[in-house]
Structures are given as C-alpha cells and as structure tokens.
Amino acid sequence: MFRSVVVHNLSDDFSNISIENIDRQDLALDEVRVKVNSASVNFPDLLMTAGLYQYKPEIPFTLGMESSGVIIEIGTDIKDFDIGDEVIISAFTGSFSEELVVPEIKVRKKPLGLNWEQASTYTVAYLTAYVSLITKGDLKPGETLLVHGAAGGVGLAAVDIGRYIGAKVIAVASTQEKRDFLLSYGADFVLSPDKGFKDHVKEITNNLGADVIYDPVGGDVFDESIRCIAWNGRLLVVGFASGRIPSIPANMPLIKGFSVIGVRAGEYGRRSPEEGREHFAMIDKLISDGSLNPHIHKIYSLDQTIEALKELSNRKVIGKVCINP
Structure with a gap:
C-alpha cells in the first residue's frame, strides 16, 4: 500500500x-x-x-x-x-x-x-509560457512583454522566458514583496495591477503599448490590457485566475490591429505528439543548461x-x- x-x-x-x-x-x-x-x-x-x-x-x-x-x-x-x-x-x-x-x-x-x-x-508553468510566448506569441528580442500575475507559477515562467529572449519585461504583481522579487529576478519594470496600470505601460513604452501581453488573470486586467496593447500586438489568453471570463468589443482589435490568441499548451502534445515532444525537449534543455531558472x-x-x-x-x-x- x-x-x-x-x-x-x-x-x-x-x-x-x-x-x-x-x-x-x-x-x-x-x-x-x-x-x-x-x-x-x-x-x-x-x-x-x-x-x-x-x-x-x-x-x-x-x-x-x-x-x-x-x-x-x-x-x-x-x-x-x-x-x-x-x-x-x-x-x-x-x-x-x-x-x-x-x-x-x-x-x-x-x-x-x-x-x-x-x-x-517546471513542466506545466514553463510549457505554458514557452508555447504562449514563442509558439503563439512570436515574441522577439527588443519587444515589450507585459506579464500579468507575474509572481505566480505561469507568470514567473513568462518573466523568465521573456528575459531569456531579450524582451523588455514589464511584470505586474499584487504586493511590494512580489514586485521587489520580480526586479531581482530579471524584470525591467514592475507595476501594481490596480486600475490605471495601462497609463504606466504607455509611459514606459513611449505611448506605443506592449507588443505582447501574457494574461493568466482575465477579468478587469484583460479589460484594461486591450487599452495598452501596441499596434499589431498579441494578447495571449492563458487563464482566468480572477474568476471572471472577460469579453472583448470586436472593434478594439479592428482599430488597433492586435490579435487575441488563446493558449492551451498541453493540447499541442495531445493533438500533435511530435510538436509536443519538441516543446518538452526545448524547455528541458533550457532548464538543465541554466538558461532558465524556476x-x-x-x-x-x-x-x-x-x-x-x-x-x-x-x-x-x-x-x-x-x-x-
């Protein structure tokens, strides 16, 4: 037994x-x-x-x-x-x-x-962040990445991968303790999720907005995120930790030219086993060689x-x- x-x-x-x-x-x-x-x-x-x-x-x-x-x-x-x-x-x-x-x-x-x-x-968190940012979000060096829920498991993995890629990482977290940790972990900027964070994102990006937004929170955070996303940006829907599944006015992505992309990372392995194995192999390599740090x-x-x-x-x-x- x-x-x-x-x-x-x-x-x-x-x-x-x-x-x-x-x-x-x-x-x-x-x-x-x-x-x-x-x-x-x-x-x-x-x-x-x-x-x-x-x-x-x-x-x-x-x-x-x-x-x-x-x-x-x-x-x-x-x-x-x-x-x-x-x-x-x-x-x-x-x-x-x-x-x-x-x-x-x-x-x-x-x-x-x-x-x-x-x-x-690391498997769940880093697979989610890897598929989101690299496979779906096409995050590139020098782009601005906004990470919500950044101190949680999947959020911190996104901060880590964003740092590895060479993006400018804006990490959003609820307490000063978490924000201090995120700065020490490699985030370039930290913000509170309180209403009005969009103005700080615009200030940081010279009014351009974030190129990629990683959102495992949903709710009000999602609603405000669509107002600080860059032209041709990618808004990654990762989860709804807030408890509210948001909706979006269809004219917003039309006017700003951004994409809303749903991410269910594990489904890649189930629908395309070979692609799933490639994802696992890459995160295993990056973890084991010290490029990423759970x-x-x-x-x-x-x-x-x-x-x-x-x-x-x-x-x-x-x-x-x-x-x-």
Missing part, C-alpha cells in the same frame, strides 16, 4: 481532500510505476477540487499534475524506460502520492543535474498538502511550491 491525496467530492474549501492508504494496482502493458520523490502544486489543482477546470476527472481521484521520481516497475511492452530510470511525470492527476501508475507516454527522463524539486516544478517558494510534506493548496489559493506563493511524499 501507499499514501495518496484523494478528492472524494467537489468543494472549494478543501474539505473534500483526504490522505489515504491505497492498494497497488496491476500495470497495463504500456504503464510504468513510479516512486514519487517530489510533486508541485499548480493553479488547475485548485480548480479541479472545485470542478471548475476544463478537464474533469472521475471522482474519486488523486490530485497532482506533475512530479518527479524513479521507475520501480514497468509493463511488458515498455521499451524506452527501465527500472531505476529517473523521470518527470506530466498527467492531469495522480502526482500527490507516494507512488503512481501512468502510461509510458506521460513520462520523460529527468535532465541531468536537476534535483527532484526542480524537476517537478523558483521554488517552499517545500511541504504530503501531510501538509492542504496547507500548500491554501498557500497557493491565498496568492501567497512566489513561483512554485513542492510536495515531497
């Missing part, structure tokens, strides 16, 4: 979560069993516990989208992995557990030189999972938090 964090019903107060002993299941031919050494918490984990995420797992389910660990058993059809391989796991559920079983397609080998926490924290805010034990979820829910996290079973 092993311990897992299990969701039994849908609730937004985490009362539906418990840590339970689970019996081992037999492996299918294409599955591997992994001893989990570290997992990380993502905003969709919060949404899934309340039934608010686009992917809705069958209840009960084990929480956790990404983790790292060691393969301890393989199915008979497995050719590319062996017992003892150190791997990264990317799946919608299952990672907040001492062990998990996943299809071979959901694992990849951990880059050399990364510890377990580093390996568990930030770990805090490490929790499996017994502290609810505390970790509350920390993220209360917007106290800078970067990512880990859960080590």
Whole structure:
C-alpha cells in the first residue's frame, strides 16, 4: 500500500481532500510505476477540487499534475524506460502520492543535474509560457512583454522566458514583496495591477503599448490590457485566475490591429505528439543548461498538502511550491 491525496467530492474549501492508504494496482502493458520523490502544486489543482477546470476527472481521484521520481516497475511492452530510470511525470492527476501508475507516454527522463524539486516544478508553468510566448506569441528580442500575475507559477515562467529572449519585461504583481522579487529576478519594470496600470505601460513604452501581453488573470486586467496593447500586438489568453471570463468589443482589435490568441499548451502534445515532444525537449534543455531558472517558494510534506493548496489559493506563493511524499 501507499499514501495518496484523494478528492472524494467537489468543494472549494478543501474539505473534500483526504490522505489515504491505497492498494497497488496491476500495470497495463504500456504503464510504468513510479516512486514519487517530489510533486508541485499548480493553479488547475485548485480548480479541479472545485470542478471548475476544463478537464474533469472521475471522482474519486488523486490530485497532482506533475512530479518527479524513479521507475520501480514497468509493463511488458515498455521499451524506452527501465527500472531505476529517473523521470518527470506530466498527467492531469495522480502526482500527490507516494507512488503512481501512468502510461509510458506521460513520462520523460529527468535532465541531468536537476534535483527532484526542480524537476517537478517546471513542466506545466514553463510549457505554458514557452508555447504562449514563442509558439503563439512570436515574441522577439527588443519587444515589450507585459506579464500579468507575474509572481505566480505561469507568470514567473513568462518573466523568465521573456528575459531569456531579450524582451523588455514589464511584470505586474499584487504586493511590494512580489514586485521587489520580480526586479531581482530579471524584470525591467514592475507595476501594481490596480486600475490605471495601462497609463504606466504607455509611459514606459513611449505611448506605443506592449507588443505582447501574457494574461493568466482575465477579468478587469484583460479589460484594461486591450487599452495598452501596441499596434499589431498579441494578447495571449492563458487563464482566468480572477474568476471572471472577460469579453472583448470586436472593434478594439479592428482599430488597433492586435490579435487575441488563446493558449492551451498541453493540447499541442495531445493533438500533435511530435510538436509536443519538441516543446518538452526545448524547455528541458533550457532548464538543465541554466538558461532558465524556476523558483521554488517552499517545500511541504504530503501531510501538509492542504496547507500548500491554501498557500497557493491565498496568492501567497512566489513561483512554485513542492510536495515531497
């Protein structure tokens, strides 16, 4: 038996979560069993516990989208992995557990030189930011990038990638502590999300506006963003952490010539596996060679999972938090 964090019903107060002993299941031919050494918490984990995420797992389910660990058993059809391989796991559920079983397609080998926490924290956030800024947003050196929710997991990844590309990065965050961190992390300018940030963006850009806007927040932030975007700009819709899905007057992109682009990064791998593998290979390389630098805010034990979820829910996290079973 092993311990897992299990969701039994849908609730937004985490009362539906418990840590339970689970019996081992037999492996299918294409599955591997992994001893989990570290997992990380993502905003969709919060949404899934309340039934608010686009992917809705069958209840009960084990929480956790990404983790790292060691393969301890393989199915008979497995050719590319062996017992003892150190791997990264990317799946919608299952990672907040001492062990998990996943299809071979959901694992990849951990880059050399990364510890377990580093390996568990970057797949979701950096894949989202990479697909958004490079594949969809076509961000170029010298362009201005405006990042909302910049101290969160996907926001901080966007700041990091923007810095790597050579863009001028304007990072928006809710507290002075977060803004100070973002300056130390490589942002060129920091702003508060309070109403009126558009005027500061225009001032920074000599009234031209931001070339690329990365928005995992939605709501009022989106509404104001369309008023400080550059001609031929790209507004990347990444999520709706504010809780409100905004709408846009169709004349705005017509008048200003900008594009509104939806980003669902993981769907690339599902619809185009080869392109998905290329994305993973690139972020693995950039992380392992030190070009990108994921930030770990805090490490929790499996017994502290609810505390970790509350920390993220209360917007106290800078970067990512880990859960080590």
